[in-house]
Amino acid sequence: MKIKLSDCVRPLLLGALFLGAAAQAEVQPLNRVVAIVDNDVIMQSQLDARLREVQQTIGKRGAALPPEQVLSQQVLERLIIENIQLQIGDRSGIRITDEELNQALASIAQRNGMSLEQFRAALVQDGLSYADARDQVRREMVISRVRQRRVAERIQVTDQEVQNFLASDLGKLQLSEEFRLANIIIALPDGSSPQAIQAAERQAKELHQQLREGADFAQMAVTHSASENALEGGEMGWRKAAQLPPPFDAMIGAMAVGDVTEPMRTPGGFIMLKLLEKRGGGTQVLEEVNVRHILIKPSEIRSEAETKRLAERLHERLLAGEDFSELAKSFSEDPGSALNGGSLDWIDPSALVPEFREVMSNTASGELSKPFKSPYGWHVLQVVGRRATDSSAQFREQQALTVLRNRKYDEELQAWLRQIRDEAYVEIKL
Known part of the structure; x- marks a missing residue:
């Protein structure tokens, strides 16, 4: 049956004519404020939606649900903490672009072994809308960046703490x-x-x-x-x-x-x-390459084609026997290596951009590459040598640093969340 808009509106207009107490008692608000948090509010619809999500998650684990009133209070408190962090993010100018959000959703789908379309379908099957999922992921990304700025950046781990952890029984067990x-x-x-x-x-x-x-x-x-x-x-x-x-x-x-x-x-x-x-454990071997290069960049007065031709001429001069170091000092536009004759010294290939890394891996020791392009411009490189370095101690120190930072982060985060909750104006309307 087709529903006419006038049929829907008429009862509302008629109801507005009756303002007696009895009529008012029959009005049921569709939505209402359940909490005021600083300059924002949390609505009943938000609480209900999050409550359904939590109930579904607990149900999938096969665990018994706590009483709804208890669960509702816990969920509301979570929403309050999230809201405070989102307001901090807004005041700090943190914004998530649509491109970043799309990449995050595609990554979530991939981790679950799905395409983006399959992920959409799975959400619908669970009774969740894709728009709501996008909004929730955006909120979580904002909160993550707020925590990175307010918590992670102020965590310090000293060298002595790392060495003490490595020498402890707990450290030896965790890093074995x-x-x-x-x-x-x-x-x-x-x-x-x-x-x-x-x-x-x-x-x-x-x-x-x-x-x-x-x-x-x-x-x-x-x-x-x-x-x-x-x-x-x-x-x-x-x-x-x-x-x-x-x-x-x-x-x-x-x-x-x-x-x-x-x-x-x-x-x-x-x-x-x-x-x-x-x-983990054992010997960690790091493959390093001693490489030098000459970088030529396009500019307002030198086109892409002219930049490429200059790189090709330099390559021909190198093949003719001219000194690599002298040409790098004269022509290279990489400020970090030009004065050193283009040398990047011994370097971990993973620290380089993919285009540079690929050409370097295909160039034999002592050989020159042909001119090639990277995001920085046009390069000619020479591989001076290769070596395998035992980086076990460095690797273990990095692992220990990560463990200690994560431990401090968890402690600092809980203290910071309590602080912002205590400092915020919160009025619960339930």
């Missing part, structure tokens, strides 16, 4: 090597007979032999393992050696990725572990 493992367990009940133990051992050895002959570990785990993670192919996730029972703790460090242990007797039965991945 990690292993991603899978297991197969042939279970044995308590008080098993010798015959049952022998039968379980024979089964474990037969499975191990099949694995050595190329059988798929995950499939064997699903079919034969008694572990609680059998249906996940025996996947155990990441573990440190200290978290494994003997003798696995001692042997895991010498294993190569893909290796499977012999069946080991434990109180619960016979266990085999497969090493799927390893990370």
